[in-house]
Amino acid sequence: MQHHISNSIFRLALGLALLLTGNPLAAQIRVLMVGGGGSHDFNRWYKQEDAATLEKGGLATVIYTDDPATILGHLPNTDVLMLANNQPIKDSATRTAIFAFADAGKGLVLAHPAIWYNWRDWPLYNFKLVSGGSRSHEKYGAFTVTVNDKKHPVTKNVPASFTLDDELYHYNADPAGPGIRVLATSKNEAGVSHPALFVVKHPKARIIGFALGHDAASHELEAYRTILRNAVKWAARK
Template sequence: MTRLVLLISLLLGLMGLPERLSAQADRPNFRVLAIAEKGGGVHAPFVAAARKWLQQEAQKQQFAIDYIETTDSINAAFLDRYQVFIQLNYPPYNWTDTAKSTFTRYIQDGKIGWIGFHHASLLGEFDGFAMWPWFSEFMGGIRYKNYIPTFSTATVSVEARQHPCMKNVPMSFVVQNEEWYVYDRSPRPNVNVLASVDESTYKPSSTIKMGDHPVIWSNERVKARNLYIFMGHHPDLFRNGAFTTIVHNAIGWASRSMN
């Protein structure tokens, strides 16, 4: 990244404006908004790898992408500019009231597509914030309960082979070193499960299990095309062909540029 781009990034951050640092199509087919927490802590390497991959993807799919670090700028006029909202690394709390109401309406009315990773299902009371009930229902009526802090490698099995987001994805694939969240219940009754993790394949083995453990799903009770992908902790995910194929498909599907 050149010094000029770094300076622009710093100035935009200070002004609270979205960054436009990724490769932008001259005449984009659609526009994407991605949110990731400032700094990001242990998830910063994942975000950095994601941004690099998304830069390349923007060129392939001919879309433009902007980045924000808080929900402060989210309102109707702002979201009207975008066709896809990517919750790259941001939890379902610490949203402004305006951002909550706008996002809720846009998802329910199908005015924007959504792709969420990992932290989007961190549902509960965290950092002094109450759980956002609507977001819990959007994610299948779940609440975060536990996770595997020592990480495990496991096999993910595709269940909805015919879904557009699963096109060219193998029936099973291995995900390395993931935290594997556990919820108070399976979201399955309330969502369309596209893939689940086989807990018997955990290496190393763990007693922190759910039984029925979906990890990729879509809520078809709202009008927006939406996909939650639990994985999103380790940057090596962007070396995993199955994972990147799913994300590639999801962007095209959520934007409605593919069926």
């Protein structure tokens, strides 16, 4: 009898502790990260580094794929779709499913290569989900990123400005698209600024565009890691 009471008290205490501290397993965000293509080491910086950044502390569970044919099967069990690829997604059913995912109010993080104008045969991707895109970038080198919107959850605990070596993307918003809310900008040596971090004003989905991410200089930077974790949390409505 005493043993039964002790077990009951233990379970009650455990339940209270989980209620007060949060159950990491229950809170994990399911992220599908898509990589692959050219000009970047996707396995090193996305599959390894970014996945570890997101899984730290139990924030998320990450499934990484560089095979677009697997996207369709994973989407029903995904909270946030992180596109970091510049290889084609040619399957029409997969394209339709990605738009349906957004229309269902889910979250998307469009990282570095995914905000490029990659696919001439899929203009609706850039028009609807990126609200524009990049067709060029500065030569790889140092530049400064400045946070424009310090009150947005994605910029929480991010320095007001920071410098890194990366490709400064010439992202330009499509004036006919849904529009963007700029959270941070990158400025080149000539003083010209381009959005480095932005929210796409999709009518239903939560979409973050994140222009940084060429190699170690960004993926291992604490400001980058903070933005990435914040972006996934916000996109997942956590």
